[in-house]
Amino acid sequence: MTGTRRIFMTGATGFVGRAVVPALRAAGYTVRCLVRRGSEHELRGLEAIERVEGNVLAHETLERGMAGCDTVIHLVGIIREHPATLSTFERVHTQGTVNVLDAAVATGVRRYLHMSALGSRPNARARYHKTKWAAEEAVRSSPIPWTIFRPSIIYGRSDEFVNLLAGLVRRYPIVPVIGGGLQRLQPVPVEHVAEGFARAVALETTVKQTYDVVGPDPVTMLRLLDLVGAAVGRTRVRKAHVPLGLVRPLARLFHRLPGFPLTPDQLLMLEEDNVGDPQPFYTTLGLTPVPLATGLRAMLG
Ligand SMILES: NC(=O)c1ccc[n+]([C@@H]2O[C@H](COP(=O)([O-])OP(=O)(O)OC[C@H]3O[C@@H](n4cnc5c(N)ncnc54)[C@H](OP(=O)(O)O)[C@@H]3O)[C@@H](O)[C@H]2O)c1
Incomplete structure (x- = not known):
């Protein structure tokens, strides 16, 4: 897996992408970012990168953009659908990935790294997870390592x-918790995700492997709020439980309003555990897990 020089990246303008770009640059790679028209400003501050305008739903922009690249990192994903622009989970997650894979094959790409999401599975309740699973299946059937x-x-x-949680904790004396708040999550720092991508590019042992990317501490939503509280200097976070039966219809009615924090699909995901095994990712990529309390203090303190 030697000789990788130029990486074509989708999703560079997003939260994760903006961390992956510098990790790739620090590892010595040339990075070419696919950028949607109007999103260029999101790349401000990221030095020495190539930019090509395009969209994962516009096949021709992908082939053009990938010309001369030997590796693809595909990060694009959406948490909210925008039907007005035909930006649906099926199109962006599944068709978008098929388009990227097709263009990668057509242009002779030799390495492909894919961003999915924990919880993706064929029979998932959330369409976000179902369509991410279908994208994973397309990746697994690709001839590219x-x-x-x-x-x-x-x-x-x-x-x-x-x-969002930190904002609630800082601003309000009582923080709303959806349902019982006992669902478990396993937050992972963006720096580790970014470094994981950068290291995996040239690491033969990661080929044809699927990794859970999770931090060392599975926590309930209640515990996460307490840790966020501690990180912003609150000795105690008071919580008020809001029944799911109330939140569901509100999310259905209002999720398209600007500023409304939850979609029905996100709610389905928040209702289930989202935990995994950190060991294969951390060991293979040679990274050291950071306790969640430490990571949150570094982020919010
Ligand atoms: N953040 C998390 O906690 C988390 C957890 C698990 C998995 N993930 C996955 O990680 C990936 C990145 O997440 P993120 O948090 O960085 O999301 P984000 O901040 O919303 O960024 C999404 C990126 O995708 C791009 N994009 C969306 N639709 C596109 C299209 N049709 N063509 C080209 N680019 C398009 C966006 O471009 P614009 O700037 O033009 O909008 C942006 O660069 C996603 O696949 C997400 O599902 C994230």
Whole structure:
């Protein structure tokens, strides 16, 4: 797996992508980012990268963009659908991945790294997970040496989820918790996800492997709120449970309103455990797990 020089990357303008780019640059790779029109500003501050305009739903932009690249890192994913722009889970996750794989084969790419999500499976309740699974299946049937990463919640300075919790904890005396709050998550720092991608590019042992990408500490939502509270200097986080039976219809009614924090699909995912085994990822990639409390203090303190 030697000789990789130029990496074509999708999703570089996103939260995870903005961490992956510098990790790849630090490892000595040339990075070419697929950028949607209007999103260029998200790459501000990322030095010495190539940019090509395109969209994973526009096949021709992918082949053009990949010309001369030997590796593809495909990060694109959406948590909310935008039917007005035909941006659905099926199209972006599944068809988008098929398009990227087809273009990679057509342009002679020799290495492919894929971002999926923990919980993706064929019979998942959430369409986010179902369509991510279908994308994984397309990757597994590709002739290009592939690696799949399946993270739980990823946290870092510009994430959505932990920052949302931190905002609630800082601003309000009582924080709402959906349902019992006993579902378990296993947050992983974005720096480890980024470094994992950078190291996997040239690591033969990761070929045809699928990794859970999770931190060392599975925590319930209640515990996560307490850890976030501790990280922002609260001795105690008071919580009010909001019954699922109330949140579900609200999410169905209001999820398209700007600022409404939850979609029905996200709710389905929040209702289930999202935990895995950190060991194969951390050992293979030679990374050292960081306790969640430490990572959150570094992020929020
Ligand atoms: N964040 C997490 O906790 C988490 C956990 C598990 C898995 N993941 C997966 O990790 C990946 C990155 O997540 P993220 O948190 O970085 O998401 P994000 O901040 O929303 O970024 C998504 C990226 O995808 C791009 N994109 C969306 N639709 C596109 C299209 N049709 N064509 C080209 N690019 C398109 C966005 O471009 P624009 O800037 O133009 O919108 C952006 O660069 C996703 O696949 C997500 O499912 C994330």
